[in-house]
Amino acid sequence: MQHSDTTLARVVGAYVHVIRFLAGLCMALIVGIMIAQVFARYVIGDSLIWAEELCRYLLVWQTFLVLGLAYSRGEFVALDFLPAALPPRGRWLLRAVMAVPILGFLGLMAWHGYDFASRFGNQTIPALDFIWTALRGEELGLSIRYVYISVTVGLSLMALHVIADLIATFRPQFLDNTADYAATTAKADT
Template sequence: MKLPSPLSRLVSAYITTLRFVAGTSMAIIVLVMIAQVWSRYVMGGSLIWAEELCRYLLMWQTFLVLGLAYSKGEFVAIDFLPSHLSARGKWVLKAICAIPIIVFLALITMYGAEYASRFSNQTIPALDFIWGSLFGHPLGLHIGYIYISVSVGCALMILHVAADVVTSFGPQMRSAHQNGLDESNNTTEIGGRQG
């Protein structure tokens, strides 16, 4: 299914942004871990904030790129049943499976946001330490901003699952006709049902 031009540009910008954020956060994690190893084994001290900062960055990175991994088909999948179905059957199975997935992700999004809101009084120690070392006072960013990554990631995943079902509708139906099925779901002279 071909997307309209404005929507296509929006999707492209979204994917580019997610890739940039994932790449940048991974670069920061690698640099901080190199600094941590250097500090510990060469300088004889340790950066007390390094592990915590890397953990938080990794959490955000993971939840942000879940949807991209899903869209690229990089999740583990059992494809025994879909491989035996027609193109139309594969799409119907995908649509049926998407319903409980979206419901589950919606529940995680909702309860994840509720859980994150409970931590509005607790600040992020690593960022407070770094900010305090640089500017003389703690940053005061609460840890709920870390936990909300679960809700943000699941909400984005809902969009990816729904988009996958919608965008695969046209191609799956066209391939059903190309594989020898007409509108009445009967075999045609093109080559019969393939599946």
């Protein structure tokens, strides 16, 4: 059991590291592009017509990537007066009941996000085409579907966080207490 817990902790740690790296990379790119845009506009006197669009796409991806992490860290607004009044097992049961509509909503939105993204397979990202044409003389041709699929990816990751939260809080509330009860009963029998 110890080995599987260690392996799981490593996988989760790697996942969090990758998501944070990608979110940080998006932010660094946004800051760099906006600094270049300000420099171009106010020093050179010309504007980068692709900067705002590219920053918007990066911000959308960054937002959907970190949704699950924000959920896991408890950074969403929550009303917790009812859960606070319940015992630990009651809190877990309330979480489990509330997870059903949350997962249903996330699944529905992820499905519709995928459906929406699949409709734009032939449309390319104008900002990247402009940049690539200026650099290489030909369009990049990257589909805008890769921007729209961020909804499906982000909401699917968030659903995994909801499920992981239930699993992580289930064990201490139910399984560990059962083991303690079995140990106490064994001591009483001797």
